Amino acid sequence: xxxxxxxxxxxxxxxxxxxxxxxxxxxxxxxxxxxxxxxxxxxxxxxxxxxxxxxxxxxxxxxxxxxxxxxxxxxxxxxxxxxxxxxxxxxxxxxxxxxxxxxxxxxxxxxxxxxxxxxxxxxxxxxxxxxxxxxxxxxxxxxxxxxxxxxxxxxxxxxxxxxxxxxxxxxxxxxxxxxxxxxxxxxxxxxxxxxxxxxxxxxxxxxxxxxxxxxxxxxxxxxxxxxxxxxxxxxxxxxxxxxxxxxxxxxxxxxxxxxxxxxxxxxxxxxxxxxxxxxxxxxxxxxxxxxxxxxxxxxxxxxxxxxxxxxxxxxxxx
Amino acid sequence: xxxxxxxxxxxxxxxxxxxxxxxxxxxxxxxxxxxxxxxxxxxxxxxxxxxxxxxxxxxxxxxxxxxxxxxxxxxxxxxxxxxxxxxxxxxxxxxxxxxxxxxxxxxxxxxxxxxxxxxxxxxxxxxxxxxxxxxxxxxxxxxxxxxxxxxxxxxxxxxxxxxxxxxxxxxxxxxxxxxxxxxxxxxxxxxxxxxxxxxxxxxxxxxxxxxxxxxxxxxxxxxxxxxxxxxxxxxxxxxxxxxxxxxxxxxxxxxxxxxxxxxxxxxxxxxxxxxxxxxxxxxxxxxxxxxxxxxxxxxxxxxxxxxxxxxxxxxxxx
Numbered sequence: 001x002x003x004x005x006x007x008x009x010x011x012x013x014x015x016x017x018x019x020x021x022x023x024x025x026x027x028x029x030x031x032x033x034x035x036x037x038x039x040x041x042x043x044x045x046x047x048x049x050x051x052x053x054x055x056x057x058x059x060x061x062x063x064x065x066x067x068x069x070x071x072x073x074x075x076x077x078x079x080x081x082x083x084x085x086x087x088x089x090x091x092x093x094x095x096x097x098x099x100x101x102x103x104x105x106x107x108x109x110x111x112x113x114x115x116x117x118x119x120x121x122x123x124x125x126x127x128x129x130x131x132x133x134x135x136x137x138x139x140x141x142x143x144x145x146x147x148x149x150x151x152x153x154x155x156x157x158x159x160x161x162x163x164x165x166x167x168x169x170x171x172x173x174x175x176x177x178x179x180x181x182x183x184x185x186x187x188x189x190x191x192x193x194x195x196x197x198x199x200x201x202x203x204x205x206x207x208x209x210x211x212x213x214x215x216x217x218x219x220x221x222x223x224x225x226x227x228x229x230x231x232x233x234x235x236x237x238x239x240x241x242x243x244x245x246x247x248x249x250x251x252x253x254x255x256x257x258x259x260x261x262x263x264x265x266x267x268x269x270x271x272x273x274x275x276x277x278x279x280x281x282x283x284x285x286x287x288x289x290x291x292x293x294x295x296x297x298x299x300x301x302x303x304x305x306x307x308x309x310x311x312x313x314x315x316x317x318x
Numbered sequence: 319x320x321x322x323x324x325x326x327x328x329x330x331x332x333x334x335x336x337x338x339x340x341x342x343x344x345x346x347x348x349x350x351x352x353x354x355x356x357x358x359x360x361x362x363x364x365x366x367x368x369x370x371x372x373x374x375x376x377x378x379x380x381x382x383x384x385x386x387x388x389x390x391x392x393x394x395x396x397x398x399x400x401x402x403x404x405x406x407x408x409x410x411x412x413x414x415x416x417x418x419x420x421x422x423x424x425x426x427x428x429x430x431x432x433x434x435x436x437x438x439x440x441x442x443x444x445x446x447x448x449x450x451x452x453x454x455x456x457x458x459x460x461x462x463x464x465x466x467x468x469x470x471x472x473x474x475x476x477x478x479x480x481x482x483x484x485x486x487x488x489x490x491x492x493x494x495x496x497x498x499x500x501x502x503x504x505x506x507x508x509x510x511x512x513x514x515x516x517x518x519x520x521x522x523x524x525x526x527x528x529x530x531x532x533x534x535x536x537x538x539x540x541x542x543x544x545x546x547x548x549x550x551x552x553x554x555x556x557x558x559x560x561x562x563x564x565x566x567x568x569x570x571x572x573x574x575x576x577x578x579x580x581x582x583x584x585x586x587x588x589x590x591x592x593x594x595x596x597x598x599x600x601x602x603x604x605x606x607x608x609x610x611x612x613x614x615x616x617x618x619x620x621x622x623x624x625x626x627x628x629x630x631x632x633x634x635x636x
Contacts, residue, residue, distance in 0.1 A: 029331060
């Protein structure tokens with residue numbers, strides 16, 4: 001059983017052993033929990049639908065990061081008196097939307113009052129694939145890949161901070177900008193991709209990017225006892241990010257900004273060809289390689305070491 | 319699968335069907351989550367060991383209420399800056415104590431900052447017994463039993479409120495009083511009893527008493543679509559409660575006060591004798607019977623209707 005320290009915990013349900021008539025290998029369950037606290041992770045004037053969506057999505061992403069299929073969730077909600085029924089309805093609508101999109105059912109939870117701030121704690125239970133992908137398992141020579149594009153969520157957060165959260169729904173007409181902001185407010189966990197990757201048999205480790213590429217690659221390196229080299233010019237960036245990110249740090253924001261909820265994984269160095277043919281359904285980019293030693297270093301196109309200006313993700317401070 | 323509305327949710331893990339070589343009946347898992355919020359459920363000057371114990375114990379009790387064996391837990395903790403390491407150490411010590419006493423292991427969770435209040439959310443996973451006991455299932459003619467004694471926790475809370483929470487550890491020398499206060503601060507969930515009851519085969523419904531006897535019996539009645547009569551003079555009271563509860567309502571406090579975390583259950587009317595011989599390990603008291611109709615009524619020794627002065631449990635307000 002995998003306990004604390006990975007994206008989700010693994011529980012192997014009890015089953016009679018083979019010699020007692022049981023079938024031995026019951027599919028393990030994955031379980032994870034994450035909380036969102038008002039004025040730490042969100043502001044009350046941000047859209048409640050997005051908050052509900054995100055509270056569930058970040059937990060779904062933890063299951064995706066293990067290659068599992070999310071199935072059930074529990075919601076623990078603490079709400080101060082001033083919150084309107086309309087606000088809660090919209091919050092539930094966003095959460096239910098994320099649940100429906102990913103096939104989860106609400107199976108329990110509790111609601112309590114709170115003196116002044118909203119607290120949302122979500123637990124998600126999923127079913128493991130045949131292979132459970134952990135942070136541990138990367139070896140020197142393995143190749144590093146990432147799904148989607150990086151930095152959009154961090155850029156979206158900075159846009160929101162600049163424009164004043166809450167007004168974005170009415171104010172933002174520019175489609176490129178709206179897409180970037182939505183990457184922050186309504187992240188889409190990579191469930192389908194996670195399962196395909198788990199079943200490909202060529203992946204040696206995986207994590208979802210919540211703290212930022214460099215921080216989360218650091219987690220893989222620590223757990224796997226290896227180092228890593230990332231190629232700055234290979235980092236996948238969206239068109240919107242390229243055109244809007246300059247004054248927020250550009251590539252450094254993509255390297256260090258958090259909450260992408262993309263999957264970061266390593267492919268067995270000898271199986272990259274097999275991976276590319278077997279996991280065709282997964283759009284991913286080859287961004288670096290696992291090395292001996294420890295720590296993550298970034299190199300530019302010129303082969304020179306690149307020192308990002310900010311490292312790690314800082315939560316929004318209200 | 320049992321979803322929202324019972325003490326815990328039931329998850330049946332996926333297993334190959336019998337005709338595919340599977341063994342079919344894998345033991346279901348039980349899962350429950352409950353939160354404690356500072357200044358709603360506890361005050362910061364109450365002993366952190368007790369807080370840690372209780373945050374886990376109330377969730378364990380939900381598993382016990384279904385007749386299950388608690389196995390794992392996840393902790394989601396949000397902590398403001400002012401909290402000392404010593405406070406957190408003591409909180410974890412209390413929680414770890416409850417976990418060890420009941421055989422649970424910590425398998426995950428998250429820690430975040432909080433603007434000003436402590437927020438604790440715990441999820442407990444357990445294994446179901448052969449019979450899962452639900453709130454639903456009581457029938458007219460079934461007999462109502464409860465474990466232990468009632469009202470001690472509610473009395474303990476009132477004693478704490480009166481004396482000033484925090485001083486109790488040093489100030490309270492009277493053993494009877496200390497026992498009463500401990501029933502509030504460190505409730506002991508009835509895990510062993512729950513499993514014995516589930517395996518006896520004579521129990522038709524069960525719940526743990528968190529909201530108060532009348533409120534929780536009301537939950538059984540609603541879910542089972544029956545009514546109930548409770549005999550006021552049969553309610554089991556501790557010696558301490560008898561000697562100290564008069565100015566807090568006496569029997570009415572035992573009927574309505576919450577957080578007893580005793581098990582309230584109904585025995586098939588035709589199997590009371592079997593129950594009494596089979597479930598010898600469970601100390602319980604026969605306090606009433608299930609009737610047709612709906613609602614819970616309390617009758618005194620004289621057969622007259624007794625109207626309790628307060629109904630339901632009110633959370634501590636800071």
